[in-house]
Amino acid sequence: MLLPIAIGVYILIALILVVSLLLNGVRPSKTLAWLLAIFTIPVGGVLLYLLFGRNRRKSKMFxxxxxxxxxxxxxxxHCEPPLSNNKRKITHLIHKTVNCPVTxxxxxxxxxxxxxxxxxxxxxxxxxxxxxxxxxxxxxxxxxxxxxxxxxxxxxxxxxxxxxxxxxxxxxxxxxxxxxxxxxxxxxxxxxxxxxxxxxxxxxxxxxxxxxxxxxxxxxxxxxxxxxxxxxxxxxxxxxxxxxxxxxxxxxxxxxxxxxxxxxxxxxxxxxxxxxxxxxxxxxxxxxLQIVPSGPDDDFDVMEQVYFSIINSAEKYLYIVNPYIIPNHAILQGLMTAALSGVDVRLLMSATTDIKLVDWCVRAYYESYLKAGIKVYLFSDGFLHSKVMLCDDEIASIGTANLDNRSLQQNYEAQAFVYDTVLCQHMKREFLEDCAKSELLNDYFKYSQRPWLNKLIEGFAKLLSPLL
CATH class of the missing domain: 3.30.870.10 (Endonuclease Chain A)
Structure with missing residues (x-):
């Protein structure tokens, strides 16, 4: 008697969540994935959705x-930062989305x-x-x-x-x-x-x-x-x-x-x-500079939009220091497109991270970077935890936000976007000095020949990237 009631309650909850997904879902692929999880993983699918799947921007939980x-x-x-035309729009994007003007x-x-x-x-x-x-x-x-x-x-x-x-x-x-x-x-x-x-x-x-x-x-x-x-x-x-x-x-x-x-x-x-x-x-x-706060209850994916705009605006170089680069589709395509367009794109990361699963997930994207001509540097003299982005001697980003789904959509973050040539050039010199002390990955064919077991583990870790 209790089992049919429990099954009925579970089906009712699942149907409510399905309606919620259809009303509040953002990307069709993500919505479909959660629908499959709810109906193919008994109980666990519902719990996973309640933990990780709800759209906070729609529900305004906070x-x-x-x-x-x-x-x-x-x-x-009233002031205008010393930026080229294609980068000045970034300052307006920030002010429009989070009401933080240029100071x-x-x-x-x-x-x-x-x-x-x-x-x-x-x-x-x-x-x-x-x-x-x-x-x-x-x-x-x-x-x-x-x-x-x-x-x-x-x-x-x-x-x-x-x-x-x-x-x-x-x-x-x-x-x-x-x-x-x-x-x-x-x-x-x-x-x-x-x-x-x-x-x-x-x-x-x-x-x-x-x-x-x-x-x-x-x-x-x-x-x-x-x-x-x-x-x-x-x-x-x-x-x-x-x-x-x-x-x-x-x-x-x-x-x-x-x-x-x-x-x-x-x-x-x-x-x-x-x-x-x-x-x-x-x-x-x-x-x-502009201070940019972001969080799961903002109307827009603010940090993702600003990072994407900077990547898209790069003309000469784009240098990124970050231990957790687990890009979503838009960020990955932006990085690859910049590199294929002739921009000098370099990623400086730690040779290993503090969480092994995250480490494998980070590595899962190396092959895509190298195929597009992005240079990957692995820093081994300790753990590199900085969250820095440099672009064309015009923009330096310093703050708390990683390049992963958690920072871009789930966490409350704060980032300073500085528009100053002197600071950019100083940070660029330090970046290149750290690159000189790091292992360079730039041979796509050689890296693609790594053991199949590594590829398998990376593939599994990559499946969990939306949660990391």
């Missing part, structure tokens, strides 16, 4: 963000690796007079966390307001003992989509991958570096972690702060008034 966003109704800044009064410092980055961060935190906002995907116990705790205690004694937002999955190992210490000294904390059974299906697959620090709305930091001692001590299996971070002083810091405050409300339900925050404008430098 409606809190839409009700209190601090990025609405911002006028387009022109900025001073930037490029920070490489953990030691230099954290020295700069600590100096900025020590100078705080009004507030410190921190937002991290990974915040782990250790020497860095204890150093921050010590700084927080001193600054709170000076009446500085400190807010810390951490991701519920990325910072899952952060101890209750440490959190109690933060609370005891007066640090306000919030957890983004905590790992709880009741919210398991709605929260697990959608993470806040941003790394943001804002001090007094004058100094801001963003990039790939998390709060983890592996940036100082290295990793037992991968060696030293290499990463790129950006220190920003000036107008653009206000937009990092707006992103933080919006996410803070989404996580805590507490509204922070933007009015008291002053916008600082340095006079020593005038670098143009």
């Amino acid at each position: 409606s809190l963000k839409n009700s209190v966003t601090h990025l609405k109704d911002i006028p387009y800044v 022109c009064d900025n001073e930037l410092s490029l920070l490489q690796d953990g030691k230099i980055t954290f020295e700069s961060i600590f100096d900025a935190l020590e100078s705080a007079q009004e507030h410190i906002h921190l937002q991290y995907y990974i915040y782990e116990d250790g020497l860095l966390a204890e150093k921050l705790l010590d700084i927080f205690q001193r600054k709170i004694a000076e009446n500085v307001t400190i807010r810390l937002l951490y991701d519920g999955i990325g910072s899952y190992s952060l101890s209750k003992k440490y959190l109690k210490k933060l609370k005891a000294i007066g640090v306000e904390t919030a957890q983004f989509l905590p790992f709880r059974f009741g919210r398991f299906l709605t929260a697990l697959n959608y993470r806040n991958h941003r790394k943001i620090i804002v001090v007094d709305n004058k100094v801001g930091f963003t990039g790939g570096i998390n709060i983890s001692d592996k940036y100082l001590k290295g990793d037992p299996s991968l060696g030293k972690w290499h990463d790129t971070h950006l220190k920003i002083e000036g107008e653009a810091v206000d937009y990092l702060n707006r992103i933080f405050i919006t996410d803070w409300y989404l996580a805590s339900g507490i509204h922070v008034d933007m009015n008291p925050f002053k916008i600082a404008r340095p006079t020593t430098s005038q670098v143009s």
Whole structure:
């Protein structure tokens, strides 16, 4: 008696999901794949769809963000960055999709690796007079966390307001003992989509991958570096972690702060008034940049659109540093088309990643790259975690977003797109120096002769690429 009822309930749920897919599906191939999974994998197909398949842009699951966003109704800044015509449209695309205009009064410092980055961060935190906002995907116990705790205690004694937002999955190992210490000294904390059974299906697959620090709305930091001692001590299996971070002083810091405050409300339900925050404008430098936030509840695939537009705009060169390049069809075709059109396209990746399945999936695309003439460099002196894109000495992208489905469609990310020839040329020199120390793959025929077992594993991993 119970079995027929269970089967009937399952069929009813499956039919409801089918209707949802037909109404809210985006790509026919993806919709068809989920339909097959629902009807060919008993129970598991439904669970997989609930975890990974729902279209957040249609359903607006995270409606809190839409009700209190601090990025609405911002006028387009009057300045024009020094870009060629085919790249100026990118700035308009960003403003149209996420309401973040070009900011022109900025001073930037490029920070490489953990030691230099954290020295700069600590100096900025020590100078705080009004507030410190921190937002991290990974915040782990250790020497860095204890150093921050010590700084927080001193600054709170000076009446500085400190807010810390951490991701519920990325910072899952952060101890209750440490959190109690933060609370005891007066640090306000919030957890983004905590790992709880009741919210398991709605929260697990959608993470806040941003790394943001804002001090007094004058100094801001963003990039790939998390709060983890592996940036100082290295990793037992991968060696030293290499990463790129950006220190920003000036107008653009206000937009990092707006992103933080919006996410803070989404996580805590507490509204922070933007009015008291002053916008600082340095006079020593005038670098143009745009801050680009993206997330699963945006109206458009913002990060994918911007990356695709930059790739499509490349005329001379396109250099990418990223450990997780698992391109969707549009990004892959863009990269291959650029290379076949005569653009110097180079991808710099780690020889191995921190997740073996991801490593195989990344490798599954090498053959396509080489066939199109894209040069692939494998960096073996530690783990390269930077998320950088350089194009034609005009655009430098530095931030948190990888070139995979998770970053482009599922995670909350933050990326700085800098329009400055001097910075681009400096980063290009560093890129080429790293390439010189890496293994070059450019022989398509030789690579295509790799063992069939490798191809089989890569093919299996590639099937899971939409989930990685």
